[in-house]
Amino acid sequence: MSTEILSAPETIAAGDSLTMDDLVRKLERSGYTRSTGNPAGSFAVQANSVEIVPGTSSPAGKVQVRFAQDKISSIESLTDHSALPVYRLDSELLTDLSQHEKRRLVRFNEIPQPLIHAVTSVEDKHFFEHGGFDYRRAIKAAYVDFKDGRKQQGASTLTMQLARALWLHPRKSWSRKADEILITLHLEHVLSKQQIFEDYANQIYLGRRGPYSINGFGEAARVYFGKELWQIDTAEAALLAGLVQRPSYYNPFRYPERAIGRRNLVLALMKRNGQLSESDYQDAAAAPLTLAPPMADDSENSYFLSMMNDELQNSLGESAGPSRTVVTTLDPQLQRAAEAAVRSGMDAVDRQLRSTGASGNGQADRPQVALIALDPHTGEIKALVGGRSYGDSQLNHALASRQPGSVFKPFVYAAAIETALGGGPKTFTPASLVSDQATTFSFGDETYQPKDFEGYYQGDVTLRTALAKSLNVATVSIAQQVGYARVVKIARLAGLNGAQPTPSVALGAYEATPLDIAAAYTVFANQGVWVKPATIELVRAVDGSISSQHQPSTRQAIDPRVAYITASMMQEVLRSGTGAGARSQGFWLPAAGKTGTSRDGWFAGFTSELLCVVWVGFDDNRDLKLEGARSALPIWADFMKQAAQISPYRTAHDFRIPPGVVSAEICSDTGQLAGAACPNPRNEVFIAGTEPTTLGADAGAAAKR
Numbered sequence: 001m002s003t004e005i006l007s008a009p010e011t012i013a014a015g016d017s018l019t020m021d022d023l024v025r026k027l028e029r030s031g032y033t034r035s036t037g038n039p040a041g042s043f044a045v046q047a048n049s050v051e052i053v054p055g056t057s058s059p060a061g062k063v064q065v066r067f068a069q070d071k072i073s074s075i076e077s078l079t080d081h082s083a084l085p086v087y088r089l090d091s092e093l094l095t096d097l098s099q100h101e102k103r104r105l106v107r108f109n110e111i112p113q114p115l116i117h118a119v120t121s122v123e124d125k126h127f128f129e130h131g132g133f134d135y136r137r138a139i140k141a142a143y144v145d146f147k148d149g150r151k152q153q154g155a156s157t158l159t160m161q162l163a164r165a166l167w168l169h170p171r172k173s174w175s176r177k178a179d180e181i182l183i184t185l186h187l188e189h190v191l192s193k194q195q196i197f198e199d200y201a202n203q204i205y206l207g208r209r210g211p212y213s214i215n216g217f218g219e220a221a222r223v224y225f226g227k228e229l230w231q232i233d234t235a236e237a238a239l240l241a242g243l244v245q246r247p248s249y250y251n252p253f254r255y256p257e258r259a260i261g262r263r264n265l266v267l268a269l270m271k272r273n274g275q276l277s278e279s280d281y282q283d284a285a286a287a288p289l290t291l292a293p294p295m296a297d298d299s300e301n302s303y304f305l306s307m308m309n310d311e312l313q314n315s316l317g318e319s320a321g322p323s324r325t326v327v328t329t330l331d332p333q334l335q336r337a338a339e340a341a342v343r344s345g346m347d348a349v350d351r352q353l354r355s356t357g358a359s360g361n362g363q364a365d366r367p368q369v370a371l372i373a374l375d376p377h378t379g380e381i382k383a384l385v386g387g388r389s390y391g392d393s394q395l396n397h398a399l400a401s402r403q404p405g406s407v408f409k410p411f412v413y414a415a416a417i418e419t420a421l422g423g424g425p426k427t428f429t430p431a432s433l434v435s436d437q438a439t440t441f442s443f444g445d446e447t448y449q450p451k452d453f454e455g456y457y458q459g460d461v462t463l464r465t466a467l468a469k470s471l472n473v474a475t476v477s478i479a480q481q482v483g484y485a486r487v488v489k490i491a492r493l494a495g496l497n498g499a500q501p502t503p504s505v506a507l508g509a510y511e512a513t514p515l516d517i518a519a520a521y522t523v524f525a526n527q528g529v530w531v532k533p534a535t536i537e538l539v540r541a542v543d544g545s546i547s548s549q550h551q552p553s554t555r556q557a558i559d560p561r562v563a564y565i566t567a568s569m570m571q572e573v574l575r576s577g578t579g580a581g582a583r584s585q586g587f588w589l590p591a592a593g594k595t596g597t598s599r600d601g602w603f604a605g606f607t608s609e610l611l612c613v614v615w616v617g618f619d620d621n622r623d624l625k626l627e628g629a630r631s632a633l634p635i636w637a638d639f640m641k642q643a644a645q646i647s648p649y650r651t652a653h654d655f656r657i658p659p660g661v662v663s664a665e666i667c668s669d670t671g672q673l674a675g676a677a678c679p680n681p682r683n684e685v686f687i688a689g690t691e692p693t694t695l696g697a698d699a700g701a702a703a704k705r
Helices: 020-029 113-123 135-148 158-167 174-190 193-203 217-225 234-243 256-272 278-286 298-319 332-356 405-421 463-468 472-482 484-493 503-507 514-525 560-576 628-643 697-704
Strands: 003-006 011-013 041-045 049-054 063-068 071-077 086-088 093-097 205-209 212-215 324-328 368-374 381-385 433-436 441-443 446-448 459-462 529-531 536-541 546-549 554-556 592-597 601-606 611-617 661-667 681-687
Touching (some): 093 298, 113 158, 113 193, 113 234, 113 256, 158 193, 193 217, 212 217, 217 234, 234 278, 298 324, 298 381, 298 536, 332 368, 332 381, 368 514, 368 628, 405 463, 405 472, 405 503, 405 514, 405 592, 405 628, 433 463, 433 472, 441 472, 459 463, 463 472, 463 560, 472 484, 484 503, 514 529, 514 560, 514 601, 514 611, 560 592, 560 661, 560 681, 592 628, 601 628
Antiparallel strands (some): 003 093, 011 086, 041 049, 205 212, 368 381, 368 611, 433 459, 441 446, 529 554, 592 601, 601 611, 661 681
16 A cells, blocks of 8 residues: 655745746646546636636635736635635645655546557557457467567556556466466456556556656656646657656666657557557657756655655554555745755855865765755744755765754853853853953863964954854853853753763864754744654544644743844844855845854754755765855755745744843943944843943943043
């Protein structure tokens, strides 16, 4: 039995940047067709609108979606003609998964006639006439084999092929042949020819893509051509039919000349059988081989699906039935945005490395990547890219441990802000001054001498500036004053269990996975609450009952006031610090984040609606020699910019200020209250009771003059 894997339902809203073609593709991926009899749902395209009629199992109503200037202008309920602000689309079928197989089920009336003609021409010319056995073909095959002295002619009908594929082992024997005959007779007795062809069309093996076998013409059309089955033309139908005999040998991605030769043979048979005119044959045989680009395949979903399968087995175990529907947390639109951002971003990384001679052109010599995007309030993973190509490497880099570098620093600053709640000899605020000068730190019998980027030190700076500029010496100094153990306690409450209480912990020297970092950052985006990442929304058993439903696993890791103030300082990273490049790329939603540079490049950041972590590095752990601002940040910014066009992520708002946080105008140079003569006044946030109460020395002196 198979498991149907679905995406999370998508929501569209008036004002979304979405074209009519985009919406049609979404509906097609959910199983909708233009046929009004389709139980999965149907749609009708009009001049400037799309009418959506949900399937029998969907709770959504019939609507009219209107468009203007490549945006949704309105959504109208066709039940009561009311205007709808949002509309929930059905889940997309990601895959129908059974023992690493993929298929997209189709009905007989959805199979284009050219494909039916192509399959019967090359595999079973008299399929719609015989009763399961083509005696004329069998006699001819036996004669040819006898004459040539070897077994090379096949005489199996489509029904016989279906019987073998569904019930029989591949080893040839007389007993298997007898079983095949009995099953064939039974199929012909209980099923119509249309039903047999439909089952055959959904079952037939048509090659491999990455780790999965491709089963059925519906899945093959998507993989090889990036189309729904009803969209393929005659030449494409002939190519698919030609794959049946030897899918690996005729694989068009690997052996395009073989595939074209086989396709044209099928076309010639169709012409001989009177199913193609001479002109149509000439046009189809001359058609170029136009395949879907490698990234059009959802092989990058495989990283997510692999993680999802692990979660499924861990949560349900032996209680899981053999057949079920799994609704995942994956947002297909965000996933496509993630793949596009990774693809273009890693091309840019490759160019930078080639220009410095740090990387060659070979696949093995290219850096790898991971991107994780999740809902910071529920932990639902909305998009995940675990590497550049699942087909090339099944290692999910989102789960690979690496040194996080400076993306760890916010936990140092959170520990510092927490001193305002008591328990330390000194209270820190974002306006507290710390020295950023070359310093040697002692720890036990050892010394530790961190350096700032390119050896540039800034003297006395506020905590806000130290985090925004990612100053190493200042950060280690803060960790020493707060206590390394206190920093580690905060980190472990956020799920970073590898941290150890040493000076180097302040600079992210202890390993964590990108997924760990994404989960840890939920405490800053979610009022101090840590949320466990999840890939499954719900699981339904074969009888429709819910076997499992996602309930966020959470714990209060830090005080909401500490979380808000730390996030406020992380906003400065994007305003004036090492993450300012995100703004220059055109991403303008309220957001906070942190760059990271170890031997790898990192960026972790979030809005009120979406959290995303990007990692870039070499598998062999050699130095990338590109800081996070030049490697991971551009990918993050590109992805978040695309997400900002999608409902509901485009509705991100300013972070909510919890009770007990106050603001005051301070002088940036001193961290004290700003007077009339302060040259750089700005507003700062504090835990109530820790805000400054006196004017800064420079401002006071200026006022006296």
